[in-house]
Amino acid sequence: MTVAQRLAQVRARIDGAARRAGRDPEAVHVLAVTKKQPVELVREAIACGARDLGESYVQELVARHRELGDSPDLCWHFVGHLQTNKAKDVARIARVVHSVDSARLAHELGRRASADAGRLDVFLQVNVGGEAQKSGCAPAQAKEVLAAIELEPSLRVRGLMTVPPHTDDPEGARPFFRALRELRDALGGSQRLPDLSMGMSHDLEVAVEEGATWLRIGTAIFGERP
Numbered sequence: 001m002t003v004a005q006r007l008a009q010v011r012a013r014i015d016g017a018a019r020r021a022g023r024d025p026e027a028v029h030v031l032a033v034t035k036k037q038p039v040e041l042v043r044e045a046i047a048c049g050a051r052d053l054g055e056s057y058v059q060e061l062v063a064r065h066r067e068l069g070d071s072p073d074l075c076w077h078f079v080g081h082l083q084t085n086k087a088k089d090v091a092r093i094a095r096v097v098h099s100v101d102s103a104r105l106a107h108e109l110g111r112r113a114s115a116d117a118g119r120l121d122v123f124l125q126v127n128v129g130g131e132a133q134k135s136g137c138a139p140a141q142a143k144e145v146l147a148a149i150e151l152e153p154s155l156r157v158r159g160l161m162t163v164p165p166h167t168d169d170p171e172g173a174r175p176f177f178r179a180l181r182e183l184r185d186a187l188g189g190s191q192r193l194p195d196l197s198m199g200m201s202h203d204l205e206v207a208v209e210e211g212a213t214w215l216r217i218g219t220a221i222f223g224e225r226p
């Protein structure tokens, strides 16, 4: 299957899920996660109109950005775990960071964003599954970290992000997506947090049904990572 066919398939899955949930499919955005994928496939996606691209390792973000040129058309998203000492590179390249999970990281990104690229959109990543090995702040800390992000004039909060515990059955993700949406509502609703970044290749329908506005999709667009 070509990238064009896969993109169409993803869009059809989103439209179906949105219709079932009574949501506007246009309110659901796709971020093409290019990690580990050959650059020819990334170029194919761009040729098909993909503009929002995501990477989850800093070195790979830097390399991709160099490889594809500094096109003002492309919008780079960073979705992986971010250490404060790498905040500078990410703030230089990415326009959206989905993985802010501490006040310290918010402060460092805020400092770097103002010095370099201008305003940076960020998501607060929450570890709703409480898994020890996963990034994201605990739900109980979300209020405090959110307040820290809002103190940074060069950052703009878009919403909440989560990566649920892996389950083979996509339905297994539903309680975690729902928990993220409920946390959003408890923290001030869509006025304060307009976006929910949740849902990947295998569970995107469930995420759309639970209110996702940004899906982070890799394999369903590019095929299995080599």
Ligand SMILES: *Cc1c(COP(=O)(O)O)cnc(C)c1O
Binding pocket: 033, 035, 056, 079, 080, 163, 200, 201, 202, 216, 217, 218, 219, 220
């Ligand atoms: C790799 C990755 C994705 C994409 O996963 P797929 O299952 O390939 O769609 C989404 N979000 C994050 C944080 C990732 O690291």
